[in-house]
Amino acid sequence: MGNADDDHMYTSSSMKAADGTHKVAMPPPQAFVKSLKNTLKETFFPDDPLRQFKGQPGSRRFVLGLQYVLPILEWGPRYTLEFLKADLIAGITIASLAIPQGISYAKLANLPPILGLYSSFVPPLIYAMMGSSRDLAVGTVAVASLLTASMLGGAVNASENPKLYLHLAFTATFFAGLLQAGLGILRLGFIVDFLSHATIVGFMGGAATVVCLQQLKGILGLDHFTHATDLVSVMRSVFTQTHQWRWESAVLGFCFLFYLLLARCLSKKKPNLFWISAMAPLTSVIFGSLLVYFTHAEKHGVQVIGQLKKGINPPSIMDLSFGSPYLPTAIKTGIVTGVIALAEGIAVGRSFAMFKNYHIDGNKEMIAFGMMNIVGSCTSCYLTTGPFSRSAVNFNAGCKTAVSNIVMAIAVMITLLFLTPLFHYTPLVVLSSIIISAMLGLIDYEAAIHLWHVDKFDFLVCMAAYVGVVFGSVELGLVIAVGLSVLRVILFIARPRTMVLGNVPDSMIYRSVDQYPEVNSVPGVLILQIDAPIYFANSSYLRERLSRWINEEEDKIQSSGETSLQYVILNMGAVGNIDTSGISMFEELKKTTDRRGIQLVLANPGGEVMKKLNKAKFIDSLGHEWIYLTVGEAARACNFMLHSSKAKKATENDNIV
Numbered sequence: 001m002g003n004a005d006d007d008h009m010y011t012s013s014s015m016k017a018a019d020g021t022h023k024v025a026m027p028p029p030q031a032f033v034k035s036l037k038n039t040l041k042e043t044f045f046p047d048d049p050l051r052q053f054k055g056q057p058g059s060r061r062f063v064l065g066l067q068y069v070l071p072i073l074e075w076g077p078r079y080t081l082e083f084l085k086a087d088l089i090a091g092i093t094i095a096s097l098a099i100p101q102g103i104s105y106a107k108l109a110n111l112p113p114i115l116g117l118y119s120s121f122v123p124p125l126i127y128a129m130m131g132s133s134r135d136l137a138v139g140t141v142a143v144a145s146l147l148t149a150s151m152l153g154g155a156v157n158a159s160e161n162p163k164l165y166l167h168l169a170f171t172a173t174f175f176a177g178l179l180q181a182g183l184g185i186l187r188l189g190f191i192v193d194f195l196s197h198a199t200i201v202g203f204m205g206g207a208a209t210v211v212c213l214q215q216l217k218g219i220l221g222l223d224h225f226t227h228a229t230d231l232v233s234v235m236r237s238v239f240t241q242t243h244q245w246r247w248e249s250a251v252l253g254f255c256f257l258f259y260l261l262l263a264r265c266l267s268k269k270k271p272n273l274f275w276i277s278a279m280a281p282l283t284s285v286i287f288g289s290l291l292v293y294f295t296h297a298e299k300h301g302v303q304v305i306g307q308l309k310k311g312i313n314p315p316s317i318m319d320l321s322f323g324s325p326y327l328p329t330a331i332k333t334g335i336v337t338g339v340i341a342l343a344e345g346i347a348v349g350r351s352f353a354m355f356k357n358y359h360i361d362g363n364k365e366m367i368a369f370g371m372m373n374i375v376g377s378c379t380s381c382y383l384t385t386g387p388f389s390r391s392a393v394n395f396n397a398g399c400k401t402a403v404s405n406i407v408m409a410i411a412v413m414i415t416l417l418f419l420t421p422l423f424h425y426t427p428l429v430v431l432s433s434i435i436i437s438a439m440l441g442l443i444d445y446e447a448a449i450h451l452w453h454v455d456k457f458d459f460l461v462c463m464a465a466y467v468g469v470v471f472g473s474v475e476l477g478l479v480i481a482v483g484l485s486v487l488r489v490i491l492f493i494a495r496p497r498t499m500v501l502g503n504v505p506d507s508m509i510y511r512s513v514d515q516y517p518e519v520n521s522v523p524g525v526l527i528l529q530i531d532a533p534i535y536f537a538n539s540s541y542l543r544e545r546l547s548r549w550i551n552e553e554e555d556k557i558q559s560s561g562e563t564s565l566q567y568v569i570l571n572m573g574a575v576g577n578i579d580t581s582g583i584s585m586f587e588e589l590k591k592t593t594d595r596r597g598i599q600l601v602l603a604n605p606g607g608e609v610m611k612k613l614n615k616a617k618f619i620d621s622l623g624h625e626w627i628y629l630t631v632g633e634a635a636r637a638c639n640f641m642l643h644s645s646k647a648k649k650a651t652e653n654d655n656i657v
Helices: 032-044 049-053 058-069 072-078 081-108 114-118 122-130 142-153 162-185 189-194 197-214 216-220 231-239 247-269 271-295 327-356 362-377 388-396 403-423 428-440 445-454 456-471 474-494 539-560 580-595 607-615 618-622 631-656
Strands: 498-503 510-512 525-530 567-571 599-603
Touching (some): 058 072, 081 114, 081 271, 081 403, 114 403, 122 362, 142 162, 142 197, 142 428, 142 474, 162 189, 162 362, 189 362, 189 474, 197 216, 197 327, 197 428, 197 445, 197 474, 216 231, 231 456, 247 271, 247 428, 271 388, 271 403, 271 428, 327 388, 327 474, 445 456, 510 631, 525 539, 539 567, 539 580, 567 631, 580 599, 580 607, 580 618, 607 618
Parallel strands (some): 525 567, 567 599
Antiparallel strands (some): 498 525
């Protein structure tokens, strides 16, 4: 049933009443099982993923099922040499970024640097087989690394008990993957949607600020630093140790930071030079390592990574600490980091899919993320997702398929097998510079300004998330932001918009009198529109708000001396559903209008609403003749009855005279 008042495409001559108006049809009855099946399908399968299996023979269904679980089987047979050339260049390019970033983010998570390389080898291979995005480049991310350090570090000190801390990190990654895969299998991806765009902008900006502040430890060459992430604690830790600042480390750090920012600025101005920004972290590591090696700077206060183990990922399935007393902390960390990683990865994947005009399946992405983290937790990896910086480089490098992830993984594997000794002299201050450079790109002040201009409440959510993260903690900022987002959803449901409609001149169209001041009101008729489903959460508000509209209209009529209010028409086009509380609200509203001598009229009710009103006997109470297909027909009928009533009264008065 269309919402437009002049839309008659779904009507037929058999639906016309004697007065020419169209009657609202009652939807055909459905069996309970069929109705429940349709409801579940609309809720959990809006994209109807099983449609492709209909009418297919058993063997074909098996093939389609494999292709659904492993998308590489679908596009792999069509892979060409031209695609390989593009993916080879993209894969090598993102590998040059993934290697230094992986080491840096592992240090940020208080984990051995080699784990950053492990996490850039196995998970990308899993995603290449199971993911549906062509542009997502898989790897570790700073925000999840910071959350891991913050949440696990509150229970176990990584310096004092590194083995337990490492095992908890693997366990947290396992539960993060379990959550992600579970959400995808059960098709509960809408839960992630509660992290609104405004929430993510504020949270990412706050987390990036906190990460940058944490890197002051490496830039200044400090040995001891606070485990807290809030601004006050970090600043206190920095300025109470001024006597331990190392100028050699600071000079080196700021020089490399300047180089990285200059490279990124150049790549932004000239997109075809994207490779300069992509290669900058690796060249920084190379130059920094050579500088330390030839000047022996490690003996003058410049801290270095030290020895990295050679070889690919060792198994870690036996390191999962399911029997540890810290298991609740690991589960909590896994849930929080898993949701954040999921939101970031899906948002990034959708963004680049939109640029190339293709679709990614959110639920399949969740399963892919979940499986790569479950497998990763068993192969010495910690949490991975699709970071924006790496995916942007992959996109700009001209990747064609997820094979670029395979190329990156092979490059990382070669590094693990043969090149890890070369990172011995890599200064930590270079890693800090790489992290700060990457994080500054996540502080999206332009998006915050845009939110301010478009929606003040979204801006409030954004700033609440930012302030909560920077001045409280990462977890507090996330809770505040999600809480405000949920509050907004509740407000939308509990306080739906209602408005008065008027007639657009020379038409049968009725629109809001606030949006269209030139519309005409119908004397004696009040036309109201409800812009939301009617549930227990908003039924009381709607009853009071509709009563107020009626009171205000009667006061206006009395002051102007116009025809008294005779009819109240409710446009139900936007009311997609109604519950028993909503039906009770209608019953109370009808009693109120009956006492005042006003007739309640419904226009354009949907099938679900009609079905429930009919079962509740409200339609019998109201009268079928007071339900119309469009607002235009309802207003015309009411206007006709008003004029007929006036004419009848005039005739009666003449007869009396």
